[in-house]
Amino acid sequence: MSAIGLNHFLILATTLFGLGIFIISTRKNVIAILMGIELVLNSANINFVAFSRYSNGNIDGHIFSIFVIILAAAETVVGMAIVLMLFRRYKHVNATDLDNLKQ
Amino acid sequence: MASYMMNYIPELILIIGIALMVLFSLFIDNNDENKERLLAISISTMAIVGSIFVLIMNSNKHVEIFSNFLTIDPLATIFKILFLSVALVSVWFFARSKETNQFALDFYVQVLTVLIGMMLMASANNMLGLYLGLEMVSIPSYLMTGWKRSNNGPEAAIKYTIYGGAASGVMIFGMSLIYGLVGNLSLSSIANYTHFNSSNKALWIISILFLFAGFGYKVAAAPFHHWSPDVYQGATTPVTAFFSVAPKAAGFAMIIRFFYKNTITTSGETVTHVLNQVPWTLLVAIIAVITMFIGNLSAIKQTSLKRMLAYSSIAHAGYMISVITVSSKMAITSILFYLVIYLFMNIGAFIIVSIVMENNNGSDDIKHFNGFGSKNALLAIIMAFFMFSLMGVPPFAGFIGKVYLFTALLENITAITVTLAVIAIINSAISVYYYARVIKAMYLTESTNDSTIDTTIDFKSILFIFAIIIFVLGVYWAPLFNLLNKAVVM
Numbered sequence: 001m002s003a004i005g006l007n008h009f010l011i012l013a014t015t016l017f018g019l020g021i022f023i024i025s026t027r028k029n030v031i032a033i034l035m036g037i038e039l040v041l042n043s044a045n046i047n048f049v050a051f052s053r054y055s056n057g058n059i060d061g062h063i064f065s066i067f068v069i070i071l072a073a074a075e076t077v078v079g080m081a082i083v084l085m086l087f088r089r090y091k092h093v094n095a096t097d098l099d100n101l102k103q
Numbered sequence: 104m105a106s107y108m109m110n111y112i113p114e115l116i117l118i119i120g121i122a123l124m125v126l127f128s129l130f131i132d133n134n135d136e137n138k139e140r141l142l143a144i145s146i147s148t149m150a151i152v153g154s155i156f157v158l159i160m161n162s163n164k165h166v167e168i169f170s171n172f173l174t175i176d177p178l179a180t181i182f183k184i185l186f187l188s189v190a191l192v193s194v195w196f197f198a199r200s201k202e203t204n205q206f207a208l209d210f211y212v213q214v215l216t217v218l219i220g221m222m223l224m225a226s227a228n229n230m231l232g233l234y235l236g237l238e239m240v241s242i243p244s245y246l247m248t249g250w251k252r253s254n255n256g257p258e259a260a261i262k263y264t265i266y267g268g269a270a271s272g273v274m275i276f277g278m279s280l281i282y283g284l285v286g287n288l289s290l291s292s293i294a295n296y297t298h299f300n301s302s303n304k305a306l307w308i309i310s311i312l313f314l315f316a317g318f319g320y321k322v323a324a325a326p327f328h329h330w331s332p333d334v335y336q337g338a339t340t341p342v343t344a345f346f347s348v349a350p351k352a353a354g355f356a357m358i359i360r361f362f363y364k365n366t367i368t369t370s371g372e373t374v375t376h377v378l379n380q381v382p383w384t385l386l387v388a389i390i391a392v393i394t395m396f397i398g399n400l401s402a403i404k405q406t407s408l409k410r411m412l413a414y415s416s417i418a419h420a421g422y423m424i425s426v427i428t429v430s431s432k433m434a435i436t437s438i439l440f441y442l443v444i445y446l447f448m449n450i451g452a453f454i455i456v457s458i459v460m461e462n463n464n465g466s467d468d469i470k471h472f473n474g475f476g477s478k479n480a481l482l483a484i485i486m487a488f489f490m491f492s493l494m495g496v497p498p499f500a501g502f503i504g505k506v507y508l509f510t511a512l513l514e515n516i517t518a519i520t521v522t523l524a525v526i527a528i529i530n531s532a533i534s535v536y537y538y539a540r541v542i543k544a545m546y547l548t549e550s551t552n553d554s555t556i557d558t559t560i561d562f563k564s565i566l567f568i569f570a571i572i573i574f575v576l577g578v579y580w581a582p583l584f585n586l587l588n589k590a591v592v593m
Contacts (some may be wrong), residue, residue, distance in 0.1 A: 030265070058286070060282065063158075074238075083250055085257045
């Protein structure tokens with residue numbers, strides 16, 4: 001067994017990114033799609049922290065990931081507020097049924 | 104200390120404006136919405152005007168502040184003045200349009216927040232700054248889209264949120280890869296990256312592709328454009344007018360910052376940038392071609408005028424993106440010049456659409472333009488001016504803007520630029536069809552109902568001024584072009 005290094009984290013982050021994109025493109029429920037976005041953001045966070053720890057030694061990556069966490073929280077709050085508004089209006093949160101704006 | 108602070112006074116004024124709005128609203132009686140709205144409009148107008156004034160006073164500054172986090176240079180200043188001018192017109196439009204004039208104080212707080220985000224995008228010298236700016240623009244934009252809960256606002260807002268969140272997530276994944284390669288977040292160190300070789304070329308291409316998800320989303324370039332027609336149609340018209348110009352310009356500011364950093368010296372020569380070793384011009388060219396075709400071909404079949412203008416703005420973004428492939432001073436100047444002209448013609452067109460919608464129970468169908476020419480000759484002729492200018496017909500400003508874009512494109516003749524120029528000209532020809540459809544409806548089709556279309560004097564005078572500007576810039580553009588050309592020093 002080799003020690004855990006940069007590559008392990010990169011593989012984890014890439015897998016998480018792929019799963020996030022998969023969820024965003026296949027799920028019908030808007031809340032599940034927002035959770036997929038969260039996965040994509042966190043995969044980038046893992047990348048940043050891993051690069052910062054293993055290859056560069058500067059803390060830029062850590063700072064970036066803290067900002068990403070803060071902004072992800074803000075985005076989720078706004079997203080959930082909009083989901084609530086959507087539910088009050090349409091009584092469902094199903095992304096595929098939201099097609100009033102098509103021609 | 105005071106002189107150091109002068110560099111970020113414009114942003115500070117906007118922040119103080121937000122703080123004052125929130126603070127004063129506490130002292131106003133809760134039921135007195137009109138007073139609160141009046142306060143919000145006057146404070147945001149004063150903050151924006153003050154900010155423009157300070158920017159003009161310090162327009163020749165060229166400094167880096169906050170440990171190279173932000174660059175304050177003439178290019179950033181020009182972009183900031185552009186955003187603030189759009190916001191100034193928009194605040195008037197928000198206050199006067201029947202669709203948005205009941206929006207309370209917190210709406211104007213969002214407008215100023217978006218402005219600060221766009222100013223950050225224009226002067227960021229760091230990937231963290233670009234990301235922060237992008238999110239500061241996006242998150243309040245989602246709220247502004249869904250502000251009106253009736254109609255299709257909520258649906259447009261959730262689509263915007265999902266696309267925006269996914270695009271910025273993909274973009275920061277690309278940024279994390281670049282951080283891994285370069286070891287630094289600053290754009291200057293990316294430009295001066297020296298360890299480029301064939302083994303990490305693939306990684307560079309992937310990261311640039313991922314970054315373009317974020318950039319392309321902000322300027323509404325295909326294949327990241329799907330949010331734009333729905334958001335433009337679902338949001339209230341003044342909000343759409345604001346979105347169609349300001350955040351798009353901010354997206355271009357961001358692209359220019361990223362791809363041109365340190366590539367152009369004061370004397371105008373081009374130096375080698377790491378990205379020049381990556382075939383990113385080909386990627387950008389492909390995106391530009393898809394964007395132009397999707398924008399123009401989808402606009403043809405639209406009957407909702409807001410949706411048609413959304414696709415038209417995608418097409419205009421395509422023309423400007425095709426110029427990004429040329430790394431020259433002329434390219435940046437022509438994009439800036441086009442954005443200034445685009446501001447007047449696009450916001451003007453949206454103002455007229457909102458007037459027609461107000462007189463037809465809020466429907467923006469093209470059939471309500473039937474017989475507009477006989478109902479209100481002045482407004483119809485102004486709308487025809489805007490449509491001709493968007494088409495790019497002389498002697499209107501849109502023509503000169505396109506001439507400069509194509510000149511910049513053909514400065515260095517390569518296979519890519521010639522193909523792009525030919526495709527852009529074909530697309531301009533396609534675009535004539537759907538703009539002409541509006542003119543045909545206004546003048547050649549009889550109206551089916553006898554409703555009148557009229558508006559107040561301030562709408563008329565602003566539209567009149569816009570039409571004059573479109574016409575004057577079409578015949579006497581040199582002063583504006585030289586002013587912008589002088590500002591492009593990086």
